[in-house]
Amino acid sequence: MKLTKVILVTYPEDFILNEGKQLVLSIPNYEIVKIFTQKYLNHAKYGIGSGKAEEITQFVQQTTGIEEIIVDNHLTSKQIYNLEKLIGVTVKDRERLILDIFFTRATTVEAKLQIQLAEIEYEMPRIREKAKLLSNSKERAGKGGMGEYIVDVHFRDLKRQMSFIREKLNDAKLKRKIYQYQRQKIKMYIVSLVGYTSSGKTTLFNLLTDESKEISPNLFTTLSTTTRSLKDSPHSKNITKKGGEGILIVDTVGFISRLPPYMIDAFKSTLEESIVADLILLLLDSSEEIEDMRIKYLNCLQILEELNVDKSKLVIVFTKVDKIDKRIISEIVRKLEISKNNNSNNNIIWISSKTGYGIHKLKTLFMKKQLLQTTHENKNVNL
Numbered sequence: 448m449k450l451t452k453v454i455l456v457t458y459p460e461d462f463i464l465n466e467g468k469q470l471v472l473s474i475p476n477y478e479i480v481k482i483f484t485q486k487y488l489n490h491a492k493y494g495i496g497s498g499k500a501e502e503i504t505q506f507v508q509q510t511t512g513i514e515e516i517i518v519d520n521h522l523t524s525k526q527i528y529n530l531e532k533l534i535g536v537t538v539k540d541r542e543r544l545i546l547d548i549f550f551t552r553a554t555t556v557e558a559k560l561q562i563q564l565a566e567i568e569y570e571m572p573r574i575r576e577k578a579k580l581l582s583n584s585k586e587r588a589g590k591g592g593m594g595e596y597i598v599d600v601h602f603r604d605l606k607r608q609m610s611f612i613r614e615k616l617n618d619a620k621l622k623r624k625i626y627q628y629q630r631q632k633i634k635m636y637i638v639s640l641v642g643y644t645s646s647g648k649t650t651l652f653n654l655l656t657d658e659s660k661e662i663s664p665n666l667f668t669t670l671s672t673t674t675r676s677l678k679d680s681p682h683s684k685n686i687t688k689k690g691g692e693g694i695l696i697v698d699t700v701g702f703i704s705r706l707p708p709y710m711i712d713a714f715k716s717t718l719e720e721s722i723v724a725d726l727i728l729l730l731l732d733s734s735e736e737i738e739d740m741r742i743k744y745l746n747c748l749q750i751l752e753e754l755n756v757d758k759s760k761l762v763i764v765f766t767k768v769d770k771i772d773k774r775i776i777s778e779i780v781r782k783l784e785i786s787k788n789n790n791s792n793n794n795i796i797w798i799s800s801k802t803g804y805g806i807h808k809l810k811t812l813f814m815k816k817q818l819l820q821t822t823h824e825n826k827n828v829n830l
């Protein structure tokens with residue numbers, strides 16, 4: 448596989464820098480040759496400061512084979528154009544990079560449609576600006592000219608595409624609603640797994656359902672929702688024999704920080720599946736630095752709030768405990784201030800999908816909650 452040599456320009460804070468690196472390396476053939484950091488990436492001309500832009504230009508001139516510069520922030524078309532003109536190689540911003548990752552990963556029709564929609568939303572505000580920049584004839588994209596006509600045609604075309612995609616997505620949503628209705632009717636108990644990308648959702652999902660969905664340390668391995676029933680597993684002998692029938696597990700798309708609202712919107716219908724669940728497991732990778740975990744935890748809570756998730760359904764699941772010293776568990780809980788941010792402070796579980804630690808406890812929790820809900824529903828019927 449031919450490697451594409453890239454430069455990453457990001458913020459100096461550890462969390463952002465590491466996430467930027469992971470994002471870039473999620474594209475299989477990307478190799479980061481150098482990382483430049485800068486406190487502010489919102490300068491008018493280049494996004495990055497002029498001095499930094501010059502420094503990068505020199506580096507690119509002295510190093511052979513650099514093909515792309517990735518700036519870990521939103522850039523306008525004008526800033527991208529200015530940077531490309533100065534440095535002489537392709538420039539991508541954070542949103543473009545995330546779209547590229549989504550594009551390489553999407554396997555289901557729905558995920559592909561969602562990405563197409565996000566692509567168009569990314570493109571729309573940039574068309575007029577791009578037309579202005581690329582038009583080297585006297586004919587500008589300004590008012591009344593031929594350029595404006597072309598831009599308008601392109602705009603209309605994209606709008607048409609958008610409504611076509613939305614219609615198709617609505618069909619998929621409708622189908623999902625029908626399934627949801629059927630599940631509710633036969634009283635299936637739904638548990639969804641949500642959390643930051645790479646927190647271990649699919650690994651746990653596979654263990655609970657005997658599936659073999661793809662897992663990987665790359666970001667955004669999963670881009671579509673899958674629902675399967677809870678199965679017995681070697682780590683939880685006899686559990687499902689005693690109960691746990693009628694429990695469905697839902698694996699979902701991972702979250703990430705600084706995701707623009709239109710991308711969350713594009714994936715909303717898939718994520719909405721987690722809102723209707725009876726129990727929502729919020730997975731946090733316990734093997735990360737506490738500060739990173741805190742940022743991710745708060746990010747997840749914010750996204751769940753935007754999706755109007757009922758916090759009382761939340762259970763915090765710390766994953767990958769095989770990688771940590773269990774003595775730091777109480778420190779993690781204290782530092783994350785979980786009880787302050789979450790109504791149900793008793794609902795914290797520590798698991799390892801690798802060793803099976805905590806899986807029995809987790810399944811028992813599903814069953815207890817399921818039983819509680821059934822009792823509650825029956826009471827309501829009696830009333």
Ligand SMILES: Nc1nc2c(ncn2[C@@H]2O[C@H](COP(=O)(O)OP(=O)(O)OP(=O)(O)O)[C@@H](O)[C@H]2O)c(=O)[nH]1
Pocket residue numbers: 643644645646647648649650651661662663664665666667668669670699700701702766767768769770798799800801802
């Ligand atoms: N050591 C250890 N590694 C784990 C455990 N659970 C998951 N992992 C690893 O963590 C990485 C991410 O796991 P995934 O299950 O793909 O994570 P995800 O949350 O589904 O990620 P996305 O699909 O990108 O949102 C993989 O390399 C897994 O092998 C665990 O309990 N212990």
Ligand SMILES: [Mg+2]
Pocket residue numbers: 648649650661662668669
């Ligand atoms: Mg996954």
